[in-house]
Amino acid sequence: MSGDDHRISIWFFIGALLAVYGVLITGAGVWNVYYPSGLPQALAHLHAAIWWGGLLMLLGAIYCYKYWPTRGKKP
């Protein structure tokens, strides 16, 4: 294969998606604290969306940083 020296790593794509998902899910979790959806949900007091979304954001940020395209890494 030729011309792939500047290929973006798959790990970067994964990091970017997880980071965006993290923001969306954490945001939905915070919104749900102030404006509950009204649907019955077990363990709602644990606010799982906030900490799970936070975990996704953290993972996404680590992958984005480590595999940022200009760092020249590829799988």
Added chain:
Amino acid sequence: MTSPICLLAAASTHVLTMAPVDLVIVVLYFALVLGIGFYLKRFSTTGEDFFMAGREMTAWIAGLSFISANLGSLETMGYAAATYQYGILVGHAYWIAAIPAILFLALVMLPFYYICRTHSVPGYLKLRYGEEARALSAISFAVMTILMSGINMYSMAVIMKVILGWDIHFSIWVSSLTVALYVMAGGLRSAIFNEVLQFFLIWLGSLIVPVLGLIEAGGWNGMVERIARNFPGQDFTHMWRTTGAFADNPMGIHWTGIVLGWGLAISFGYWCTDFLIIQRVMAARDLRSAQLGTVIGGFFKMMVPLIVILPGLLGRAVLPFTLVSEPEALATGAHSYNEVLPLMMARYCGPGLLGLGVTALIAGFMSGMAGNVSAFATVWTYDIYRPLIRKSASDAHYVRMGRWCTMLGVFVSIATAYLVMHFSSIIVYAQVIFVIFVVPMFGTVLLGMLWKRTTPAAGFWGLLAGMIVSFLLFLWVKLEPSAVRYVAFSPQASDMADNIYRAMWTLVANVGVTVLVTLVTRPKPEKELVGLVYGLTEIPSHGHWPLLQRPGFWAAVVGVLFVILNIIFW
């Protein structure tokens, strides 16, 4: 998992309701997988790029893709449902029926696949036995792949209808065309990269249910106590203890069937010879990466019960109502076993998390379908089109053929899905077809790799005999149901047990005929078997690598973990 038709008929209202943020999460996923496919198109110009991903994948990418292609959402939902029904016994599908075979593939069989530089498993059979064995295996693989793909596509659409209320036609066309576009654009590289992405989504979208479930149930011990309290007198939490007699467990199976039928015939047939799976690790950049990738895949396969078996068990512990079989659900309006996973998602996942969970289900479906489509394109182009239809054409011609037959494969799968919609009994035969086509491959390939005396005629006739015996046994039980006592050793055997024992007999017939024909026919000269057979192939040593980078070391670690887990959950 029982027929999706029953599931559809039982669905009066859908189980989950998605918020706008959930839809945004799903749409973003579709956009990214398509984006990755079109981004990678520029790197897939040669046959080696398109069909083998340039053979440059690292161990981690090959390994995660290897396991992701296996992790279909139907399997996830189906095994969670079966766990609710039969208990932790179903977990054998992930341990005894997977790990020994995966480690065997990594350490024993993969070197031969890799060293001979073949493009596919039928391609190996061509080199080892000749054109007849290749044609038989390639055509049966292509038929099975398309059929399975269509069945999965339709079943997935039904699931989306039941849990989300989505239109069946919409689900079929949108998801399958998305897969077709990204595989057509970037070939195997695109399929593999997206499978790695899907691996993350499947795990991160599914893991929240068991985490919250265990918190609610009070940990593992709390869950076991709740199950014992809710369902007294039944054992749902031991894997081997109830398998000493056929009547002691709801599956109607003996431990010998689990070990020989499930753990040997079905498992080794699937993991060691199903090209859909093996193609991923054959795309690794060197043999060591391919072997390490397989071991990595084995480790994650061993962990899958966390997101499949545990939610099924937790359903027994925390759901305030009892799930029932499909016919009973149809009659009473209650929820069926098949709904346990979406019910658990609905129980714990609010807006945002629900979108992630649904994306995990869709990702599971798409990874499985991409596996089917990319393997079909390779086998069609290299093992059917090139040898049987157009022998000498340019590499660019075969790449074009690969792209178009990717789309063609998807359209035939869609047509199969619509066929299944009208003839639902096809679904019941999916596992039967799998045993007929895949199990005999194992004996044929293994004997070909390890016994240089095995002859080309024996390879073909052994394969054919295994397929015929499997079909005849199925027909026997179908026409005379009481015959199950001979095939599966017990009149109480469930369909699952019948399938498992039939696989065992299929392998016996396959190996028996291969050995017998070998003894009366002429073997190939040894010089034609170099690089294909044990004793005539130089297997590279990994001895100069540090211990932590050797496949054998990590295979031993996974093997020890496998034994420990079986003892813990005995």
